[in-house]
Amino acid sequence: MSRKKSGAQAVGPPAAGKAKKKKVRTLSRQNLSLAWSTIRGRKGGFTAVLIAVAIGSAVISACGVLLETGISSGVPAERYHRTAVVVGGYQAMEVEGDADPRLSERVRLPADTVEKVGAVKGVESAVGDISVRTTVLKNDSVLDGPPVYGHGWSASVLAPFTLRSGTPPRAAGDVVLDSVLARRTGAAPGDTVTLVTGSKPGSYRVSGVAEPAVPLERQGAVFFTDDEAARLHGLPGKIDAVGVLAAKGTDAGDLADRIEKAVPGVVTYTGDDRSDAETLDVGQMRSFVIEVASAFGATMILLVVIVVAGTLALSVQQRRRELALLRAVGATPRQVLRMIGGEAVIVGGIGAVLGAVPGILLAMLLHTVFTAAGALPPGFSLVITATPVLCALLICVLAARIGGWLAARRAAKVSAVEALGDVAVEPKKLGWFRLTLGVLLVPAGLAVAIVLPIALPGESAIEGAASSALVLVIAVGLLGPKLFGGVASLLARRRGDVTWFLATANSRARARRLSAATTPLIMGVTMASAQLFSGTTLAATAHDQAVDGVIADHVVTSDSAGISPGLAEELRGVPGVRTVGPVARTSTILTWPDGDSIQYRISTAQGVDPAAVPDTMDLGVLRGDLSGLTGSTVALSRLVAGTVGADVGGQVDVHLGDGTVQKSKVVAVYENGLGFGDVTLPHDVVLAHTTDHLDQWLMVNSDREADLSAALKPYPTLSVRTAGAVTAAPTGDSGDGGISLVLNAVLLGYLAIAVVNTLVMATISRHREFALLRLVGTRTRQVRSMMRQEAGIIVVSAVVVGSIAALPSLIGMSYAIRHSVFPSIPPLMYLGIVIAAAVIAWPAVMLPARLALRPPAVEAVSRPE
Template identity: 85%
Template structure:
């Protein structure tokens, strides 16, 4: 027989199972307690919910844009029928990093066509070349999408079907696509004037062709294959190979076989085929990926900071409740678990609620990107569950971390201290927080002031820019001390009763008010650093350009550019002293950095060394531009410092089409922001651009020199003054997108500010009621709150501006050797007005609502 004791032992579960059941029970109890607390304190947790939900929406939008850049594209037009398009790799391979895009077309050897045609599954391989064209209508340039000329054999790739007339037979025959013919007002049998480069020629329209798919981004003109090759003027080269596949052949498998048969080529299928048609699509894809990644990372950091701050304020408002829990026996671990459970629940709910608005925000940003021209029309937004899941995960983690940070002090205090701590807000900061904050202040100042003096190039600019973030973190850590100190300073000035109460409250509640004010300080700092950093760069570039163009005249083009032959024609004009062609492109510099290789995308110009000193003032610091011939280069001061190359040294330059040159540095100049960070010989740049055209031609001539007469054969060219020259293109070219993203970022900070200030003000119902019960009039309480709102706004503006100034001064010194950044007064006034407009109603509206109930009723309400 089995005894009762043995049976009981047999019935008992093992110790491990007991422990697991106990943990599960505790988890359920913690979550149940957390949910009960949330239901009882809806107002306080609503603020946390809003902060998480808005953060989740922005992160979801960034994730959707990132996935769009990685996965989406534009449907192919000219290569619509091609199963695979073979082209060059339009990027520079970089180990361990994203490959930067090349600005000019990477061309293929002409024998690639035969290699591709021999691959199994290829029905036919068609070579394609593109020549940028301009259509003249009554001696003016026809508006519309860019026009490209091709050989007639490539018409099968769309495919194009003749609607009228016949295919081109003679050298002066052309076939226009139907939309272009309609806009030009011509048909089969008519004459049309086309410009390749700068030279206009009349062609006979032998036919009009209808594409097999809608053409929205480009227009097509077809020549005979021989005529197209002469216009292309690159023997042995082609742009791409369009592959028509045999029936039943999978495009992906065919692409893999082609890459094996023709090493060094890149194959494109699906929407990626459009990347070969026009280079702007691939560049747009790269830009979206870069912007979404950088902005998303910034937003994740802000969400963690804002949610942590909001939770910290919410926990501070519950000191009485937490003190009572500690007094009745709750352990620190239980308090931590309870607050952690609350944070996870609220964070999870807020993150999920923010997902749908996040998709709507992604649609809005996608529309802005398209309107700004950053994304081409038809580049569809890719929406999958991945960005939503990522945003939920990040926001829940942010809430959990914020809850843990906020609960640490409440959990560590003993039960007796907790009850005594309720009456008065502690003014003492933890030694870790205080020490870290005190170290970050000199650290941020040193980064802003020392780095621009010690470090060369972009390191100085980036270091100075990062100081604003360090000082903002320091402000967040030292906020109670700073807020209390400013309140004490303001208290020295005599005032009335309401002023005395406002100052006393600000000093007594410095910790709580600083937690509510920190997001506003952060907003002022970031807005100032972003906006005035950009204005300083723009003003410096414009000043360099205005002072640097010393030519009498500038010849510009209404088409794709200026043919190099025009320069020779202008030099023959009587009275012309100097003719300096200028070509523009983008290059990539690479240089060793320890075991890795660094790269930098730079704007570049190609100039004639014999004319550059008479037409533009680059402000040469070292070296001589007259030696700019062959494989040589001149660098701006900033780039020279960045890559560590000076006069006499060498630098590796990846030209626009990916060609690599080991170039000798012959000069270092100052005016890189205005003219470009790289200056190369004009013939080198022209040879490695897509269209082989100059951007401008700068001319010095006597007043009697008749330039217009010399340019009469070139109807797309005109003579203008120096103001026609524009600043070298940089990443700031997408300024509209940058402003939009900064507006979203600052909008999130504004929501966080309103959120925390409303929460801090509403929690003072009991205080307002007590003041009225002891004889303070309601109007005096309102006046007190107006004074407090003024202190909050003043603190945010003063501290935020001071935190941004070292960064701006350091950037200005690194950019132009001046400690005075460009700060437009009206723009700064806008930041001040925005700070006041956010802070004032966020304090006064809830204060007025809190003062509506009678004092006796308000003081009897639960906290």
């Protein structure tokens, strides 16, 4: 007896557990079956959700493909085609726990690295290579095309280059041209070509023409004797890279590992990564693509969640009758939540899968645009794997699930009786949590936009002001019905005919539905205004600072890589010339401690002669004195000084363009950082740590009788221009303007599709309302007039609310960067935003309305919702 009882107790609970699991599985199947039945019965309503998810999936997939392309792709090596490994310096600054920022200037190696690499097992030969930026003249004009680099003839084996005609260079005045360059110049062995290194032209005899193993698409090659190349390079004991030819049967990856172990402090490149060592722009472009794809992808994920949630919310609102009946016949809140969640997952999954292939096509299109705009070098292949697509699928399904849960909460919580009552009249009250959060976000967004630029120094103020637009957009989404109803109530005060009365009355009564459809349009207006006008404000400020800050009479510019440093001293000897101020430009990385971590900022920098600054440029010095800008000193713009927490007398770590670290004392803080660069260093310091060791401009003050043109006649690549030739310093985080424009167009295009999607969905569902209006005596043309005026209310609401949401961000940013509360807003550009909003919204309302009015009223009123 006791054994049987004990056995019964042991068997009982598992049986009950199995029954419970079986019941849960049965309920899950029932929920999914019900969800699928609902989707099939309401194809029109769920089509809008599917479109929103599919397009979001496509854009996120495209961003993922571009990100993976930037990480793992590259371009085939050209000059280093034959090498198994290329040895160079590490072209980035190491940052623990973060992506290593790219250095703008070449990190060079000691010349004895060639011998050390050559001693490694598996190396057949190691060849040192140097690159000298060279300009080719044809008929006294600069030859167009890709940049041309000069090398020593010994490095020709790295491609390899094969002499097609002539002989190798044997004297200092001999050169060998690559075959493409020879064809473009029309030069043959025995002819003379003019080459400019820096500003100095030189005549060279073409001793031969060489054919590379692979065509040179990104560069041209000129070969001097090794001694002449070293003289032109101007850095004794330094080389740019080492090309390694491997012994037969040696694996490139294994050889690279052995070299890095045997020669500390070097970096090895294999495969397509070898092109990063050939020309610096390949690595810089790769870094740019990774940053852009990451930032844009994160923004799109947030937008997809918001848009999908809004579309699902509108879909649930349109099914209030059905959900009320389900509650009335005994459906529990949990079952309603599961059913809507199942619908969201099914539609989200289908939409995400449908968007995968278009996403790859969009990635191909963006890759083509990036290449055409110069953000990617020719031959930078697109990497397409399943990883970005799978990530996009997961993100979109999660977005749909979260959106479904948010949309279903109220429908699931209300009682059955209350649910049936909600069918007759749209609920006017917002949930207390939604209302409270929305109300709190408004002052939070305003505080971030207005208070931070006043209270905080540096770029924290700008970043805070920029983020306020997103905070206010979220607040608008939460308070949408209240805001839309308020705008409609204000417009209702204007007297009008019966159709105007109907339009305003409908807008107030259906504020919840119409605000859900209008929110994407408001987001579009806000984001377009914030993006475009922040850019115009920055550009206008930089332009004004550069134009107003140049006080020199003339500016000497170059059509080649730059200006030879010795030319400044030569011009000082010209009669009538009072001051010559050379300006060299580079990029620096500032680092400073922040708690237990190290923060960094990439900043555009200039090198100036402090003695010439008072007569040539006005940096708007706020504190300190630029006359002390010598040795290990630095001057910082107001924004950067506030960002790094340094002031006059303090110290900051400056990583120069080639990675050299200099502890610099701050001698001045100035205002005009956007125009001239956020970091100003001594001229000789900058020049010593740039790749080409050339000046950007020479700023000249002179009397009228000074003949600068005659003095520059021996230098065909130089010209004398007015002060307007000085361009504003590029911002460190602006990237490529054309690429930013394209990506913003994609983002706003997604929002435009979401607007059309939701407005069509909201309008087409009103066919019974239109039929009832016609049955009680309203004419069809009056209904159309009513809808035209409703469309106008939607556009006005979106433009007004969207502009108001963007304005605090723009005011705060403008104050932070130039102490003015008036951002630069070109009227025609703003008019374009208004017209775009109207063009998007108007057809999305009127075309579905016309379709809904086509059937006879009696037939339309009997159709299901």
